[in-house]
Amino acid sequence: MPELPEMETYLTGLTPRVCGHPITDTEINREKSINVPVAVWKESLIGLSVTRIERRGKHLLFHLPDEKLLLLHLMLGGWMFWGTEEEKPDRTVQVQLSFGSKHLYFIGLRLGYLHLLSDADAQHKLAALGPNPLELSAQQFRNLLLARRSTIKAAFLDQRFLSGIGNCYTDEICFHAGIRPDRRIHDLSAEEVSNLYDSMKTILTKGIASGGYMENPLYTGDRLTGGFNELCQVYDRGGERCNRCGDTIVQTELAGRKLFYSAGCQR
Known part of the structure; x- marks a missing residue:
């Protein structure tokens, strides 16, 4: 999607x-x-x-x-x-x-x-949509996140929390932050919350700059659309080796949604 x-x-x-x-x-x-x-x-x-x-x-x-x-x-x-x-x-x-x-x-x-x-x-x-994640300050993100009583994955997929993030970018954000997406929010340290915020901004900005992950071009000669697909570190790479630590990328499910993480370098 x-x-x-x-x-x-x-x-x-x-x-x-x-x-x-x-x-x-x-x-x-x-x-x-x-x-x-x-x-x-x-x-x-x-x-x-x-x-x-x-x-x-x-x-x-x-x-x-x-x-x-x-x-x-x-x-x-x-x-x-x-x-x-x-x-x-x-x-x-x-x-x-x-x-x-x-x-x-x-x-x-x-x-x-x-x-x-x-x-x-x-x-x-559209009134129930959450804020644009790229417009949040670190403190605003922290306040919104710590008000949730769920896993990181479940929170990020809820469009009432933040609008626009789905399966792919949730897993990529968590990989960048070195945190498993099935971690409970109330177990996160202040440093981990800060890392999630920084990773969210980094990955979404990189995703936009590289044209997202969808492979179908928008028009003939389109060389931008789909560029992020090759940059995905864990999403849709279950069973492959992690580029960061060399361990296996795990594919599982959480509440019926695919979930990917590196077994070796995500806490």
């Missing part, structure tokens, strides 16, 4: 390509991916231009005139591609927005959605 760095990569890549250009057409191949009848969808969107794109957690908000917007959550398996009909990947497209000869394809929206909402309705829908 795309997380904060992946959605930031989409935001950066799409803003100069989409914003300011009128929507000339739209196609819906899966009506469950949108929230209004297709006729209403087309009548509401065609002719409008996206004024700006904003990220909130794992969501993107495509702002439109008259305080309307498109709220996107890709969920598991969802991704986007920007290009011409000839460049389009050979994949099933659930929703398509056309901007002249270029199109924005929404692919894999079996669980995800693209909803047309008023700005007020979108803000209400």
